[in-house]
Amino acid sequence: MNALADILFGGLFQGSLYAMMAVGLALVWTTIGVFNFSHGVLMMLGAYFAWQLVDWGLTAALAFPIAVLLMAGVGWVLQATVVRPLIGRANLVLVVVITTLAAGSLIENGVLELWGPRSKQIPPLVAGNAMLGGVGVSLHQIAIIVVTPIILLALWLFLNRTRLGLALRAVAQNEDAARLVGLNVTMLYGLAFAIAASLAALAGIFLGGYRFMTPVMGADPLLKALIVVVFGGISSISGPIFAAYLIGFFEAICSYYFGLYWTPALLFAALILTLMIKPEGIFASRSRGLA
């Protein structure tokens, strides 16, 4: 009973975090067709914004949404400065890897300069602890497990049930055709980045509520998000979401039975095996585009 509760809880929690980290990365890839290597830094910046607002005396309920909104603006600006001017160039994917890495590095060092290296913590979404099936858990973690699927569902509904979401899915597939039906390509690109940065900020707030924050806290989540996206398949938004939970449970099972030490090795072994059998990712079709 204890083992089951442990694995179930661990899997759901890690899966939720991974999904939250990966979905923004997947969104930018599926709409604009580039990998945003500053995604981890955006996560960190969102957490620092939240920390600063709380430090200025705002309540968490106010500070978190403001931080998320601010990050939407940051995402938009980032897109307008280091991505949009390059659209249409040869080797766009590689060039944007460099420019987003560079922007991320600038932001990271800016944060280090501004807020210093000392680790910080933001208040949890919900304070307190609870016992669940014989396992002690924090309410913050429970909140993440509950909130994440709601946000992902909202994103899915937006992309699949609204005309603007439809436009966002279309713009990646054929830019000329998108312009000829009257889509504002520039706005849609900005929107994709703004949503992705907001989701990153939210992931940062989740992380900062139970772990100490440092200016480099985004590096590991970015790597995880990349694994999730590659594992789930980069063709859709739902693939990475399922993959995130799958990896979460995989890690929970591995760390329970084989220990934390072996978990990364086993995860990569599973990843390599998956990609050998299905190079496009487990949940993917062959093409790019949200579904």
Place this chain on the structure above:
Amino acid sequence: MMNMLSVTGLTAGYGRVTVLHGIGIEAGKHGNVGLFGPNGHGKTTLLRAVSGLLKPKAGSIVFDGADITGESARSIVARGLVHVPQGNTLFPDLTIADCMSLGAFSPHARPHEAANKERVAALFPKLAERWRQRVRTLSGGERQMVSIGVALMSHPKLLILDEPTLGLAPKIKDELCKAVLDISKAGVPLIVVEQDVEFLLELTNHLYFINHGQVETEIKPGDSLAHSDIMAMYFGQ
């Protein structure tokens, strides 16, 4: 009737290469307009400049009384000037229904969405049968039908068709030609680029022969013209 579209002295190209050298055409006065001429001489470039996909370097484009030179494709669509590009691959992972709903994205087209959808379904019964099918699974002819359908959803005042029957099997080509004639009969003026001279002559008697990025010959309604004359223009005397 006023000219719906006047293009004058239009110069455009890609990078340093100039494709159009001060080209001028008029459309809308005599109904449909046909463009023909050898490949690589600017027909598609002209249409891309007219619909706002390509910024012209010089010249002017006036549509429906307004100067639209250099306007974005988005605002040009919103004026009712709708372009079906050559070999449009559309949105491979969207369904036909999704594409139709994108066609009605422009605010001016929204109020007519339901009516236009019925119109497309009546025009292409084949599509109406598989509204939920993804575009990538369609044949070239079916995709061309979706392309034209999407354009109709944008509620066009003037419709530009760039080689609507290119590379299609004869049977499906006949179907498309009939649909294009139906659209024209319903009162939407067309600008059509087409290699099939028979079809072009059935559709219109106002033609421009485009060569080296310029109008080499304009054939106005009333000018006597035989199939062989056009062949002579293509291939020289």
